[in-house]
Amino acid sequence: MNDGHDAQILVLGWNFRGASGDVRERVAFTAEEVRDGLRRLLGRGLVSESVIVSTCHRSEIYGLGEGERTGDELARFVSEWRGLDRGLLERAGFRRFGAEAARHLFRVAAGLDSMAIGESEVLGQVREALSIARETGSTHAILHRLFESAVRTGKRVRTETEIAVHPLSIASIAVELADKVFGDLSERTLLLLGAGETATLFARHALESGLRDLRIANRTREHAEALAARVGARVVTWEEVAGELSSADVVVGTTASPQPVVRRSDVETAMRQRRGKPMFLLDLAMPPDVDPEVKGIYNVFAYDLDGLEEVAAENRRRRVREVPRAEGILEEELGRFLFWYGNLSVIPTVTDLKRRLEEIRDAELGRVPAADRERLRPLADSIVAKLLHEPMRRLKSETDAGRKLDRVEAIRHLFDLDKE
Amino acid sequence: MHLLEWTAVLLYAGAEALAIRSLVRPRGLGGAPILVAAGLVTQFAQLFINARSLGSVPYRTLGGSMALFGWMLGLAYLVLVVRHRERGVGPFLIPFVMAFSIVGALLPSHPSPATSATRGSLFAFHVTLAILAYAAFALSFVLSLLYLIQNRQIRRGRTGVLFSRLPALDVIGRMNRTSVTIGILVLSVSVALGVTWARRVWTGLIDAKLLFALITLLVYGLLLWMDRRGWEGPRVALLSIVGFIVVLFSYTVVNLYLSQSHVFR
Numbered sequence: 001m002n003d004g005h006d007a008q009i010l011v012l013g014w015n016f017r018g019a020s021g022d023v024r025e026r027v028a029f030t031a032e033e034v035r036d037g038l039r040r041l042l043g044r045g046l047v048s049e050s051v052i053v054s055t056c057h058r059s060e061i062y063g064l065g066e067g068e069r070t071g072d073e074l075a076r077f078v079s080e081w082r083g084l085d086r087g088l089l090e091r092a093g094f095r096r097f098g099a100e101a102a103r104h105l106f107r108v109a110a111g112l113d114s115m116a117i118g119e120s121e122v123l124g125q126v127r128e129a130l131s132i133a134r135e136t137g138s139t140h141a142i143l144h145r146l147f148e149s150a151v152r153t154g155k156r157v158r159t160e161t162e163i164a165v166h167p168l169s170i171a172s173i174a175v176e177l178a179d180k181v182f183g184d185l186s187e188r189t190l191l192l193l194g195a196g197e198t199a200t201l202f203a204r205h206a207l208e209s210g211l212r213d214l215r216i217a218n219r220t221r222e223h224a225e226a227l228a229a230r231v232g233a234r235v236v237t238w239e240e241v242a243g244e245l246s247s248a249d250v251v252v253g254t255t256a257s258p259q260p261v262v263r264r265s266d267v268e269t270a271m272r273q274r275r276g277k278p279m280f281l282l283d284l285a286m287p288p289d290v291d292p293e294v295k296g297i298y299n300v301f302a303y304d305l306d307g308l309e310e311v312a313a314e315n316r317r318r319r320v321r322e323v324p325r326a327e328g329i330l331e332e333e334l335g336r337f338l339f340w341y342g343n344l345s346v347i348p349t350v351t352d353l354k355r356r357l358e359e360i361r362d363a364e365l366g367r368v369p370a371a372d373r374e375r376l377r378p379l380a381d382s383i384v385a386k387l388l389h390e391p392m393r394r395l396k397s398e399t400d401a402g403r404k405l406d407r408v409e410a411i412r413h414l415f416d417l418d419k420e
Numbered sequence: 421m422h423l424l425e426w427t428a429v430l431l432y433a434g435a436e437a438l439a440i441r442s443l444v445r446p447r448g449l450g451g452a453p454i455l456v457a458a459g460l461v462t463q464f465a466q467l468f469i470n471a472r473s474l475g476s477v478p479y480r481t482l483g484g485s486m487a488l489f490g491w492m493l494g495l496a497y498l499v500l501v502v503r504h505r506e507r508g509v510g511p512f513l514i515p516f517v518m519a520f521s522i523v524g525a526l527l528p529s530h531p532s533p534a535t536s537a538t539r540g541s542l543f544a545f546h547v548t549l550a551i552l553a554y555a556a557f558a559l560s561f562v563l564s565l566l567y568l569i570q571n572r573q574i575r576r577g578r579t580g581v582l583f584s585r586l587p588a589l590d591v592i593g594r595m596n597r598t599s600v601t602i603g604i605l606v607l608s609v610s611v612a613l614g615v616t617w618a619r620r621v622w623t624g625l626i627d628a629k630l631l632f633a634l635i636t637l638l639v640y641g642l643l644l645w646m647d648r649r650g651w652e653g654p655r656v657a658l659l660s661i662v663g664f665i666v667v668l669f670s671y672t673v674v675n676l677y678l679s680q681s682h683v684f685r
Contacts, residue, residue, distance in 0.1 A: 277650075
């Protein structure tokens with residue numbers, strides 16, 4: 001499919017679906033490598049425009065070129081650049097052309113192509129990719145418009161559907177729930193039981209969410225001290241845990257203790273001391289750190305891993321249910337882009353420009369007396385033909401596809417050829 | 421003469437539509453408070469015209485007092501939105517503003533001529549403050565419902581649109597506390613003024629409406645006490661709902677059938 005253009009949008013990519021982590025790692029580019037790659041691609045004349053999107057889960061090279069031939073050249077380029085076997089690259093990757101390439105980018109920006117459907121990070125990464133390409137001077141009319149449309153689609157999908165509303169990770173679900181109990185987490189106290197990997201991850205997430213007063217207790221005090229030093233927290237001795245409960249708004253259990261660390265009687269005592277102020281208990285340990293019986297205590301919000309995983313699964317289903325609506329928005333925006341893109345072909349532009357000039361000619365002729373009209377018509381025809389001749393010749397003879405499209409776009413804009 | 425009243429109702433309906441929309445779509449939030457403000461200005465114009473023709477605050481009919489109640493509730497909503505920047509309560513509160521304004525417009529608004537007993541600023545303040553107190557309790561009622569809804573969402577881990585748009589429990593709780601405190605203070609002043617006024621014009625002070633006002637104060641006083649004694653949360657919210665049922669009873673049944681002296685027909 002060529003869409004009537006001499007140049008065609010194409011994408012060559014590797015993502016989590018087809019490429020192993022090893023291959024993805026080899027084709028992942030830093031911002032500096034992206035700049036370097038873009039300069040080389042354009043310098044060698046492989047494509048007339050290019051943008052590279054590179055994230056943990058995907059590396060995609062968008063370009064404006066000549067279909068499969070450019071696809072082959074790009075694959076060869078990446079194989080040489082990253083020192084990877086071409087066959088392996090081809091098997092692990094994918095190619096899309098024309099409208100399909102555009103649709104792919106829109107899906108990526110909308111989060112529909114992500115592992116966690118609707119995730120928002122990828123939209124920022126697409127925007128960043130466009131910004132780097134603009135700095136490097138590797139985008140012109142087409143890819144610039146394509147990426148801007150994709151970013152707009154991504155924003156619309158996230159604001160007009162619920163695809164990004166429901167959190168998916170256990171930590172973000174827990175933090176959101178706690179946030180809806182306490183309002184402002186920055187003034188609250190979190191007591192973290194354990195100092196392992198889960199504790200570290202949760203501590204980071206909680207601090208990112210604005211929580212400031214973090215206390216860590218671990219049976220082996222040195223581990224608690226090491227984690228506290230890393231994240232900026234206070235250490236509580238293991239013996240103090242029961243006493244600390246009364247001042248803790250959020251308690252998170254992550255230890256490997258075979259017995260519950262937090263007993264119902266401890267929580268009851270703490271709640272009396274807290275004068276019934278809500279307490280949020282999150283048990284991420286297996287076997288449980290928190291006695292499940294605490295759920296019955298007034299104003300205690302207690303969640304365990306199973307419960308939160310159910311919430312995560314339900315949230316995933318809710319996001320999936322939003323996909324058709326998101327796709328509706330996507331197709332609407334894609335249709336708008338393709339309409340604009342389709343109009344950029346040289347032939348329809350020349351036809352449109354001719355019609356426009358003839359309309360002007362007829363309008364002006366209509367204003368002169370009928371007797372003079374026929375006499376003036378050959379002159380008017382000749383002016384229209386002369387005006388059209390040079391732009392048509394130059395457009396058709398332009399060999400640089402990107403420049404040709406830029407000019408077509410300029411003509412369409414200056415003569416207002418896209419008006420309905 | 422009802423044109424302004426119905427215009428206000430329409431503006432409230434528009435505000436409700438925008439408020440619901442803002443609950444589903446986070447964009448375009450600003451419209452609802454503006455339409456409520458426009459409704460309040462329009463309704464105030466009507467209340468002012470009524471007051472001019474009556475020569476007093478238009479509360480001597482059930483319709484008039486309902487309209488005044490709706491207006492004060494609308495004002496309370498606006499203060500809440502502007503002060504707390506919490507728009508999540510709008511869709512639930514505006515219907516009450518609308519409902520009271522509609523009832524106010526439908527019920528008869530031509531009172532029997534004012535007697536000497538129902539003239540004067542003491543009486544006017546007594547009634548106006550009582551209506552303001554009831555508006556504050558109505559606000560507390562709505563906030564308590566929202567508290568219970570949000571509490572349920574959190575306990576069930578339902579992190580959907582309602583969950584994300586409704587304020588946190590702590591915020592709703594604080595709003596509720598402020599509302600109830602204002603209601604208690606204003607109603608106490610209103611009762612004191614009423615008693616002072618009644619001593620001048622009535623032969624005795626025993627009256628069902630007064631009794632219910634005292635029960636109302638007792639219920640909400642208990643609520644604040646419980647809130648400080650470790651019962652904050654769903655129990656306080658439930659008590660606020662009970663308190664509002666007493667208010668509704670006092671406002672309707674007691675007004676119409678039980679009280680000998682507090683008659684608004």
